[in-house]
Amino acid sequence: MEMPRVSEETVAAVVPIAVYWAYAGVHTALGQSRLMDKYRLNTKDEEDRKNMVSKRAVILNVLMQHLMQLAALAVLAMVTGGRGATAKAAGGSPAAVYLTAAARIAVASVWNGAAYHGVHHMPRGVRYNFSDLFFVTWDHVFGTHMPYAVEERPGGDGLVLKPLPPPKATN
Incomplete structure (x- = not known):
């Protein structure tokens, strides 16, 4: 039995x-276990x-965002006649799509981290560190970057995030 051929557009949109x-499932599972407690903020x-x-509410909002993403890619495929433009817009060849997905995981996990954006969710940090993933530069450009320190929680049961005073604005 032959496998049905999946278009590059579908792969680029769905992967x-x-x-x-x-x-997100792996992250949630690890968050529910006691294995990662010493790393929790x-x-x-x-x-x-x-x-x-x-x-x-978070799950519903993310589902809505992904549905809008799929709808936008479907419209792009209809407008371009499905000539591979959708795949190129979403990352290129199927191999490039998989590589891009792996790179997103690496960047989100290692270099961006939860601490940077976590400052934004603190009362003192609500006007700072809006950026996520690749766009932390914008916080520096627009003066919304707040430095922080991550320290071990007293008693050793995790980490604590401490916002530092924001840098003084230069005139």
Whole structure:
């Protein structure tokens, strides 16, 4: 039995979303286990108390974002006649799509980290560190970067995020 051929457009549209949900699932599973407690920025109790948005609302918002992304790519495919423009716009060949998805995981996990954007969710940091993933440069350009320190929590049960005073604006 022959496998049905999947277009480059479909691969380019679906793979990044599938990778996102797989990675989010692994992240959630690790967050529920005790294995990673020593690396947590907030205790589970703090997380439950401080989260203003329910996990259900977050999931629905991310699903909506992904549906809009798929709709935009479908419109692009219709406008261009499906001549590979969608695949090129979303990352190129199927191999490039997989490589881009792997690079997104590496960058999001290693260099950006939860701490940088976590400052934004603190009362003192609400006007700072808006950026996520590749765009931290914009916080520096627009003066919305707030430095921070990550220290071991007293008692050794995780880490604590401490915003530092924002740099003085230069005139």
